[in-house]
Amino acid sequence: MLLDTVGRKAARKRVTRAPIRIAATRRRRRRAWLGLAYASPAILAYGYVVIVPLLQSLNYSFYSWNGVTTARWVGLANYVNFFTDSALAQAFGHVLVLIGFFAVLPIIFGLVSAGLLGRGRIRGQGVYRWLLFLPQVLTSVVVAVIWKRLYGPDGPINDALRAVGLGHLALNWLGDFNWALPALGLIGTWTTLGFCMVLFVSGVVSIPNELYEQARIDGAGPIAEFFAVTLPGLRGQVAIAVTLTVTGALRSFDLVWIITSGGPGTSTTTPALLLYQKAFLNPDVGQAAAIGMVLALICLVIALGVNKLSERNDA
Amino acid sequence: MISRSERLVNHLVLGIVTILVIFPVLWFVFTALSSDSSGRIDFSRLTLGNFGVAWQEGDFAHAMLASTVITVGSVFGQTILAILSGYAFGVLGVIGQKYIFPVILLGLMLSSEVFIIPLYYQFQSLGLTDSWLGLIIIQIGMGVPFGAFWMRATFRALPPSLIEAAQIDGAHSWRILWQILFPIAKPAVFTLVLLSFMWTWNDFFLSLVFISDPSKQPATLALGVFQGQHSLQVNLMAAGSLIVALPVLILYVLFQRQFIQGVISGAIKE
Numbered sequence: 001m002l003l004d005t006v007g008r009k010a011a012r013k014r015v016t017r018a019p020i021r022i023a024a025t026r027r028r029r030r031r032a033w034l035g036l037a038y039a040s041p042a043i044l045a046y047g048y049v050v051i052v053p054l055l056q057s058l059n060y061s062f063y064s065w066n067g068v069t070t071a072r073w074v075g076l077a078n079y080v081n082f083f084t085d086s087a088l089a090q091a092f093g094h095v096l097v098l099i100g101f102f103a104v105l106p107i108i109f110g111l112v113s114a115g116l117l118g119r120g121r122i123r124g125q126g127v128y129r130w131l132l133f134l135p136q137v138l139t140s141v142v143v144a145v146i147w148k149r150l151y152g153p154d155g156p157i158n159d160a161l162r163a164v165g166l167g168h169l170a171l172n173w174l175g176d177f178n179w180a181l182p183a184l185g186l187i188g189t190w191t192t193l194g195f196c197m198v199l200f201v202s203g204v205v206s207i208p209n210e211l212y213e214q215a216r217i218d219g220a221g222p223i224a225e226f227f228a229v230t231l232p233g234l235r236g237q238v239a240i241a242v243t244l245t246v247t248g249a250l251r252s253f254d255l256v257w258i259i260t261s262g263g264p265g266t267s268t269t270t271p272a273l274l275l276y277q278k279a280f281l282n283p284d285v286g287q288a289a290a291i292g293m294v295l296a297l298i299c300l301v302i303a304l305g306v307n308k309l310s311e312r313n314d315a
Numbered sequence: 316m317i318s319r320s321e322r323l324v325n326h327l328v329l330g331i332v333t334i335l336v337i338f339p340v341l342w343f344v345f346t347a348l349s350s351d352s353s354g355r356i357d358f359s360r361l362t363l364g365n366f367g368v369a370w371q372e373g374d375f376a377h378a379m380l381a382s383t384v385i386t387v388g389s390v391f392g393q394t395i396l397a398i399l400s401g402y403a404f405g406v407l408g409v410i411g412q413k414y415i416f417p418v419i420l421l422g423l424m425l426s427s428e429v430f431i432i433p434l435y436y437q438f439q440s441l442g443l444t445d446s447w448l449g450l451i452i453i454q455i456g457m458g459v460p461f462g463a464f465w466m467r468a469t470f471r472a473l474p475p476s477l478i479e480a481a482q483i484d485g486a487h488s489w490r491i492l493w494q495i496l497f498p499i500a501k502p503a504v505f506t507l508v509l510l511s512f513m514w515t516w517n518d519f520f521l522s523l524v525f526i527s528d529p530s531k532q533p534a535t536l537a538l539g540v541f542q543g544q545h546s547l548q549v550n551l552m553a554a555g556s557l558i559v560a561l562p563v564l565i566l567y568v569l570f571q572r573q574f575i576q577g578v579i580s581g582a583i584k585e
Contacts, residue, residue, distance in 0.1 A: 028408065034488055035407030042400035042459045043415065045392075049434065049456025050422055056433035067436075109332075116328045127373050128329045130571050131337050137567045137574060138340075141535045145542045146343045149354065149549060156342060194336055199579055251426055254519045256503035258539055272428055279432045280524060289432050291428045296429040303424045 060289035067283035078290035088291075091269040094181055095149025095250055098270070102192055102252070103245035107238065109189075110196030114204050114234065115226040117248075129201075131196035140254035147187045148259050150172065170218035177267045180260055184268055187255055192245050199237050239310035247299045271295055347553035354549030365554035375554045377530060378537035382516055385447050385486055389454035390511045393462050396455065397507055398500075401466020402492050403471070406478055423461030427453075431524055438525065447527040453525070454515050462507060465581065468497060469503040470485075506577040509570055513563050534559040 040220040061078050065071035082088050122128070135143065149155050154193040158170035173183045207229065215225045231238075253272035256262065262277075271291050279288035346354045348361040370376065403409050404416055425427030434453065436442065470478070473496065480495075497504070519535045526532050529540070538559045545552045567574055 029410075031488075032408040032410045032412075035403040035409040036411070037403075038407060039400045039403035039409050039415070039463075042396040042463055043419075045396060045452075045456040046419060046422060046459035048540060049453055050430050051418070052484065053430035053437065054425070058430055060433060061392040113328050113332060117325050119464075122322070122325050122329065128333055131573075133575050133578075134567070135336060136578065137513055137517075137563055138560055139535050139563070140519050141538045141542075143561045145538070145552055145556045146339050148542070149343070149346065149552070150339055152425075155352070161359060179496075190336065190339070193332070197332065198575060199582070202579060211389050218427075226575070236583070244582060247424075247426075251428065253428075257457050257523075258519075258542075276520075276524075279435070285432060292429040292432065296425055299426070300421075300424050 037229045051206055057292055060286055061293050063286040065285045067285050076288045081287065082294060087266060090266060091271045091274050094268060097181055098185050098188060098249040098252060099246055101250035102188035103242060105189045106193040106196045106245065107241050109193060110200045115198035115230050117201055129198055132197055135191040136195050141258060143187065143191060144255050144258035151183055174260055175264055177264055180264060180268050184256060184259060196241050199241055200234055201238040203234045204230060235310050236267055239306045243303050243306045246302055250299060251293060343553050346550055347557050349550040352548045353436055365550045366558060367455045369555040369558060373535060373537055373541040375558050378532060378534040381531060382533040385450050386512055386515045388451040389515045390508055392451065393458035393511045394453035394504065394508055396459060397462025397466045400463040401470050404463060405467035405470035407488065419460050419463050427521060435524060444525050445531050450521060450525055451473060453521055458511060465507050473499060506573045507571050509566060510577045516563055524584050
């Protein structure tokens with residue numbers, strides 16, 4: 001009896017609620033159409049500039065085309081070239097070196113300093129942050145000009161070497177087959193270091209205090225504390241830094257183009273540089289498009305992979 | 316509480332890194348003030364004259380105008396599209412957003428080299444190469460992923476009661492957006508404007524591909540040419556570089572908090 005009234009009450013409730021819910025759903029749908037209208041300028045602009053050309057790029061990459069005469073279908077040949085063409089392989093090899101400078105060095109250095117700085121508020125922190133972040137806001141051309149000059153035959157680096165009696169080590173760094181690539185790499189270290197430090201230091205602050213107290217109670221020294229608390233606590237920030245700096249190294253173009261244009265010889269070529277040359281200077285457009293697709297794919301895999309990895313460790 | 320020695324270590328670490336980072340820039344500033352074309356710095360003979368000479372010889376008046384037009388146009392377009400699409404995805408909801416929004420977010424991970432080649436041929440046939448308008452269109456389209464993502468997050472962070480109130484009356488959505496939500500979201504919009512300004516002004520690659528007419532080139536491209544021609548006049552080269560970097564540097568000096576927080580939180584939210 002009791003159950004029956006409860007059931008009937010619930011039924012009545014359902015009956016009276018249903019039209020409201022339908023009306024709400026209908027209203028939400030109407031609103032979503034309105035939303036589509038609001039979003040449409042952005043969707044159209046993005047589709048026109050990014051998505052449609054992206055698909056065309058994919059299409060281009062199956063052709064051999066010099067930009068003028070009729071394109072010829074070559075299937076996967078442009079992709080096979082990544083394994084057979086030594087210039088392409090070399091450019092990707094250079095990227096591995098650049099990753100060491102753009103990503104590994106600044107991240108390690110940033111982590112060490114975040115560990116050393118610890119959690120205390122430092123007087124003048126804002127000023128340090130402001131100065132450290134400065135290379136991030138400079139345009140790549142200016143960065144290139146600064147460093148071209150620093151590395152120059154009579155630039156301050158060589159001057160300094162001569163001043164301390166190491167003049168025999170003075171070198172035209174950017175014109176040297178062995179040194180040009182590391183010299184470029186170091187510029188990347190310089191630009192990303194401040195970003196990594198600011199990112200990590202701000203991350204340390206948000207690690208719960210109890211974790212540090214617990215580590216102290218457990219008798220952990222500063223180094224053990226770093227590996228037990230600080231490093232795991234910064235996992236998210238490290239994931240971001242890895243993604244941004246590694247993809248930055250993969251895509252590096254501006255600095256290389258302005259400073260060495262890939263030289264001397266082909267000792268500082270990068271995939272993006274080959275893409276530019278093959279797309280616009282001595283056209284092999286299909287190959288250039290294939291480079292673009294491969295770069296995008298690698299960047300995507302890195303971004304998703306790093307993200308997955310950092311999340312899985314969370315559990 | 317941190318001890319005195321700890322504090323000393325902190326300042327030592329930060330101080331050393333900061334000097335390493337800032338030295339090249341400082342040294343470059345003094346090179347721009349040097350009266351010697353080899354760039355030797357003599358502190359007793361500093362001059363501002365290089366800036367005037369570089370401005371003339373590099374034809375930076377034209378180039379800065381080009382950069383200003385391109386940047387202002389792009390930032391304006393990017394910001395409007397960001398507000399509208401952020402409102403749509405964050406407050407109103409969009410038909411098919413389950414599919415559309417991830418595709419837009421995908422753009423955060425793509426960079427220009429994947430779409431620039433077909434776009435170049437497309438623009439060439441439309442007469443949009445060697446055109447400021449062409450560059451503005453590209454910048455606006457490329458800015459959509461970050462803008463939509465940034466403003467959606469901003470609107471979603473507003474109090475739910477406010478959002479609900481905004482959702483009740485669909486017919487007045489335009490007024491609700493501009494009279495109620497926009498004023499509250501202004502600080503986030505301002506950060507977006509600053510970041511867009513920096514990214515557009517600092518662009519080099521797109522301009523290199525799409526602008527070949529010297530009279531149309533923006534400041535970064537003009538500087539690339541100028542530094543090639545003046546490799547023996549280091550003080551002029553440095554002065555020209557500072558001219559090109561100045562607008563963003565001024566904004567950075569005035570609004571450093573927004574810049575740093577914007578870049579950092581933009582990266583984290585991604």
